Amino acid sequence: MRVLLNMKRLLGLFTLVVVLAPICVRSLNPSLNDDVLGLIVFKADVQDPKGKLASWNEDDNSPCGWVGVRCNPRSKRVTELNLDGFSLSGRLGRGLLQLQFLRKLSLARNSLNGSVSPNIARVDNLRVLDLSENSFSGDIPGDFFRQCGSLRVLSLAKNKFSGKIPDSLSSCSTIASIDLSSNRFSGSLPSGIWSLYGIRSLDLSGNLLEGEVAKGIEGLNNLRAISLARNRLSGKVPDGIGSCLLLRSIDLSENSFSGSLPEPMQRLSLCNYLNLHGNSFAGEVPQWIGEMKGLETLDLSANKFSGQVPSSLGNLQSLKVLNFYANGLTGSLPKSLASCTNLLTMDFSQNLMTGDLPSWVFDSGLQEVSLSRGKHGGKMDFPLKLTAENGLQKLQVLDLSHNSFSGEISSSLGNLSSLIFLNLSRNSLVGPIPVTLGELKFLVNLDLSRNQLNGSIPEEIGGAVSLKELRLEENKLEGKIPTSIEICSSLSTLVLSQNKLSGPIPAAIAKLVNLQNVDLSFNILAGALPKQLANLPNLVSFNISHNNLQGELPAGGFFNTISPFSVTGNPSLCGSAVNKSCPAVLPKPIVLNPNSSADANPGSLPSNVGHKRIILSISALIAIGAAAVIVIGVIAITVLNLRVRTSTSRSAAALTFSGGDDFSHSPTTDTNSGKLVMFSGDPDFSTGAHALLNKDCELGRGGFGAVYRTVLRDGHPVAIKKLTVSSLVKSQGEFEREVKKLGKVRHHNLVALEGYYWTPSLQLLIYEFVTGGSLYKHLHEGSGGNFLTWNERFNIILGTAKSLAHLHQHNIIHYNIKSSNVLIDSSGEAQVGDYGLARLLPMLDRYVLSSKIQSALGYMAPEFACKTVKITEKCDVYGFGVLVLEVVTGKRPVEYMEDDVVVLCDMVRGALEEGRVEECVDGRLQGKFPAEEAIPVMKLGLICTSQVPSNRPDMGEVVNILELIRCPSEDQEELGST
Template sequence: MHPCVFTILSLMMLRLVTVYGYHQLVAVEGGGGDDTNGVIRNKCLDMERHALLLFKAPLQDPDGSLSTWRPDEHDCCQWKGVTCNNQTGHVTELDISDYNLGGEISQSLLNLSYLNFLDLSYNSFGGTIPTFFGSMTRLTDLKLNSNNLNGTIPRCIGSLTELRHLDLSANSFYGIIPPEFGNLTNLQYLYLGVVGRCRVENLHWLSSLSHLQQLGMDGISLAKQNHWVDVISSLQSLSWLSLDGCELSQVMYPYSSSFLNSSSSSIEVLYLGNNSLTSSMYRWLFPLTTNKLQILDLSSNMLDGIPKYLGNLCSLESLSFANNSAVVKFPGFLYTLSGCTSLTLQELDASYNQFIGPLSDDIQKFSSLRHLWVSHNHLNGIISDKVWELPMLEEIDVSSNSFRGAISKNIGKSKAFEIYLSENQLQGVPSTDHMSNLSYVQLIDMNSCNLGPHFPKWVQTLRNLTRLHIANSKISDKIPMEFWDTWPSQLRYLNLSSNNISGEGPDLSSNFDNGSVMDLSSNSFSGPLSNVSSTLALLNLSRNKFNGGISFLCQMVGGFLEVLDLSHNLFTGKLPDCLWHLKLLKVLNLGHNNLSRRLPPSIGYLRELEVLDLYKNNFSGELPLSLKNCTSLNLMNLGANKFSGNVPVWIGENLWGLYVLILRSNNFFGTIPLQLCYLENLQVLDLSMNNLQGTIPSCLNNLTSMVRERFLPPPPPNTYSILTNWIIKKSGNGYSNSSEYVDHATIEWQGDEREFSRSLRLLKSIDMSSNNLTGQIPYELTDLYDLIALNLSKNSLLGKIPLKIGQMKKLLVLDLSKNFFSGGIPSSMSQMSLLNYLDMSFNNLSGRIPTSTQLQSFEPSRYEGNAGLCGPPVSKKCPGDEESEVPLVIGKSKGEGEDVDEVWNWFHIGEGCGFATGFWIACGALLVNSHGRRVFFHFYDGVEDWVYGKVALFIEDLRRVAYM
């Protein structure tokens, strides 16, 4: 007998015995608790309560989500996640999704005989899906999505013949989708988007599911499924179909010609995104696109336009064409949709393409349009006045295009709630009279438009405004004081950054909703701050002229503050000892001010703190012991202060998550603690310009982030991650506020100070220069293969340079100057082909300088002070050299300037394939397609992020190769 059959029969017998025993128990106890009316009270049965406790027993519950499931609590119907039938008391629903549970799923669930809804999604269960689910014949809704279940999908699941709903999505299955799913003939809802390594060998089993109404197979390979359109078309009840990322572009013959003219598809919702489809697919799409179709998603493919028949779908309400390769005129695109589709279409997403031309008057034909997204294209000309007259329009996003001219006076006629005009060449605004008619608008984004030089008074007429973004808008003016009294406690987002707004600092004590965002950075505000609202989640006042103390922090009691950036101002005084109020704080940046005295002990209450930046102040004294309680720290920059004492050992013992540690330019003394070697995530270590003594720890090769390439994947949406950008999103009423905090740090680079921001996570650097370190360079240091900058200059180091230093092939910067090194320059250094900055001057080195493109390309001054060195590029000839001058190896002169070609070479090293693989893991499809590339590199600006810029070129190069 097949094992699956034996298991199912056994469990069926167990279930029969259990149910029989229960009914006998009811008979003995007088009907199981009937009240005077003969109706069972809403109180769970002992047998089912016991089954739930058995289910809980093997689970891992780190958050205590099932804390109400206790033996002493007799009514399990009151337990979290449990629902019972009001009349029978039987457990009918078990919803424990997103509880962070793990461990074994117990078969005690079989004793819940009347369970009709089970949701175990968004947990961390492991192993294969338990085979006992095949015996749960009463179950009508099963959800296991977004767990970490591994292994193949068990074929026994095909015995669940009573199932109506089956959801196994977002797991880690692999292998073939069992054709036994075809036995589930009563299924109405089937979702197998496992986002794993599953594939379908034969899709014909799907034809048996004649009652199927919804089907999701996202991420499952259908590459071998010729005629899959025939199978889908045979499902007469199917109304919802999602085949996102199913490798459909590899299907050779997706349909039979007989379906071209005889299709009777009932599909209303169709998702086909992320399949690399070209426009040739429109032939097989035709049978699936009848006039019943309401939602069509063709995003993230390689389509260069749309066919005419899409304009004749008289029920189509939503069309997503985002992130394709279409280089077409937008008026022509609208014309194609101008049939009856133009009367029903409510959502049009054509963003992140290469559309050209204007937003023409043809838009007026789309009278039902509610949402229009055409951002990140190459649209130009003026924005048609007709767009503001669309009677149903709620949201319009035309940002990041090349629209020009004045903003239309007709904007006052719009009924839109959200208006995005940012990143265009728009200038000026209509009069206050016209703008005051925007009584509906709640969000307006004119970032990087030309609104100046005067502060736009029309803003104060928008009484329903909750989000205002007019950063970088060339405003050089003072803000009217009444501006801050315009909105009664409804403002959720205000961004006036990167203008030249002046005047006294505003009263920030009111007018903000809970969890709001305020960014006034990079302006010319001045004066002290006395009152700040405790409802703010992000406050960025950096790069202004604020002065006075920061005692206002003590007023933010019970607040929501998560990000506070007061850097680059003129604040003075001490950091007040009241920080226990800021328990949610994740970023504290007070760098580049005149703050002084010791750090307060209350800083240890910031248990959620991930960024602490106090760079360039006058803080003094030893670091408080309480700081070791900030175990969530990822970046700690205490450089350029007057801190003293030993480098605390608890930094390495407690702050294990650090990836940036900067203690440069202080008064630390003593030896470098070995505990720093515990910081496996450390990528930037700067101990320079202190009074440190002793030797360089040989255990530095334990800093594994510098030993191997390790790029972390992007964070999930709406979460924080210090390795990317800080994102705050507070949603309400259907829309969200967003802002960001980007890590940055000032680091000595090629002899100069430079501020790294978005490229900081790519940097792997050690700087121990300007101390009193002695001894030799430990040979273990050369194991840091991924290091790109090493500065040990201005110490008292001696001995020979390690022979294997050349295996650090990714070094761009190497400074060993002003020490007492002796012997020759190791020949292995000729392998360091990426060196962009080298200084070995003022040591006791001797012998011939090894020959390589890089070593001979530096100025002779980089080798001066070593009387024994000979050979190019120094003038001294080595013994045996011919009288004729030895020509320099052809290469680029490095000097003091930066050479971005060397960064380019860094990404083309010998193990380039491995690097590219790691980089794809880090960046994923976000960077492969033009959509993600434009978003990810949108913020690159200027010299400080030249490393980041070369990464962009690298990605573009790989993309071209991929599509050749």
């Protein structure tokens, strides 16, 4: 036994020696192993779910061949560590402090959290530190930048840092670029920041900073760009800003700055972007603004400027965007603006301006003109009898609403062939609607309401095939509703109320399957309602009150729950909504004449008359019985419908009364209230049940269900997806587990899942509400008359790629990537939604899934059609590739021509083979795009749409490729936007 124990002790000692030996060797020769040790310690502190750091082996003598590591070729010491988008999580340990020769540290777009070591910025040779787009939190230590050495680029953007910005930042004397945007920094601006004389770019936007901008900015002679937007800063802008002669971009929007504009600012002749939107600047817009001759964007909207628009604006020859919306400006538009030949957008709406509409508005090449809510007057005599050279082909948005224009609408409006949005409402216009409006093939919104127009609605209106919203209410229009309206297949809003329209409601309206809101009230329409209206799938409101309509309301669909207020004032209408039963349709009664005879002899009765009476009585009884059965059946069905409606009402109404706080809370569940869980915040809704039952808050419908907008008690809007595949959800436990997994997935480019609601018959998903509309609408339906610039398109592509890469890192396949599922927020960032829904529905097989996402025609990978090929993340890569081509070309994935079908991937691939791929770029960009970026991006899209899944890159690789396309050189990587 003793021998056995001694052998075990010897074996233990041997093992200890083997383990300690490498450590002893490294401690004896640290110069060769510091980098290896530091990186291995760093790796031990983080989680690497994708195995990106698998090549990091502690037994290697040098880390120079490891992924993400770059060394000096002579000294073999680590100089760069670039782990962008590696899906790393965990905390940032002390291991990196061993890398004494490190020049660049980039850990952007990961999920690292916790605080940041105060020593990380003290590495002597560090020039670039990028920790952006992570989840770092807490205060930055006061001495964090005390020994920042040769640091040139610092980015901590899009994290959760809080507290004050350390004054020690002033110690970074060599710094050229600082980006601390989109955090939670508070307090005042650190005074030492104005002593960083070499700084070129400063971005502190999207924080909680307050107080005034102190003097000292005049010393920043190298400053090119400054953004203090979306903070709580106040006071006056210091005069010293005019000494920063190299400034090209100034963004002070959405603060509380006041006073007048500092006069020395006129010296900034190189400045091309000045955004002061959403402040309290007052006084007159100074004449010297015309000295800033480099301006391309001038946004002074939502301030308190008064007086006249300075004529010196005509000196701004490079001006493209001019926005004076929501001020107190008076007078008329200066004639000198006609000299701004590059001007694309002009917005003077919500001011107190007067005067006639100048002719130069229509021959200056403008794309968007908004002069609404002013006091403009004069006759509506458009000087439009011009040729295409005068710019008529470019105007896309014209808003002259809420003014005092009179006269007739000129037929020359038909010359504005690119018009998307036309609003002439709330004026004093008279005469007929010009038939030439039907020539506007791209017109999406037409609002001529609240004028004094007369005549009929022209049949030619059907020629405006892109119409989505038509508003003609409160005029003096007569005649019938034209049947040609059925050609406008995209129409979702039709408002013709308070006119003198007559005749029947045409059955053609029932062909407009996208209709959501219809108002035909207060006319003299007559006849019966077309029964086909019940088939309209997206109706939210249908107001026909105060007409002369008659007969029974359509049965089914929206009309089962139509509000009584929508049908009142039609005495001859019948149905439950008007609380008036319709006459029953019974068989015509059979009357027996007792004086009739089978022969010609009067006064004699036939021998079988009694028998005939019995037979007729039985027939009558049978008829009456059948009618009774029908009536009873109708009553029974009505009662069942009422019960179903009541049950649904109880389920939806339960949203207001039951709730949960977070993952750790489990609200009680019963058949009446259901279970509501919010991952954070207050779970109560202010209009939740109303939105679900009455559909007046419905945003749209997809393969998996309808989406509604509602508001939390604190005023926070959310989007609710009501799943229509309840029969496929078999297990509450499994459903909740998957939802909570999706709820934990957070990324800057993903629509956040904020909670869920469960009953056995009703499941809801609660998302954050994104205001900017879908990418599809921006590309194909216009958005306020603006089309996406190349830079905006590239950023949307990159943001979408990042979001998909993040999903794949969490083993989530989107399945349904398409432009209508990519939303654009108020900052122009891509927000991808509808991800992971197939994960909630374990009963979905490939056939059902394909049918659910059949709306994604053109985006679906070919393996969906092959049962033997596994569905993987590469399906998302295929859909992303199609999306890339759609964004660059502006064309839909599948275009249906008169006698042909054009598939976008095939078209671009063919153009590439013929050497004319550059011609595929969206024509609206008009050559204003860098070919060195656009062509590689299209080629990347084609690679992603390879028929063979293994030939497609993964989304992490796609993100890296896109970043190389945008920043191909090392200098650009280091200096960023400096």
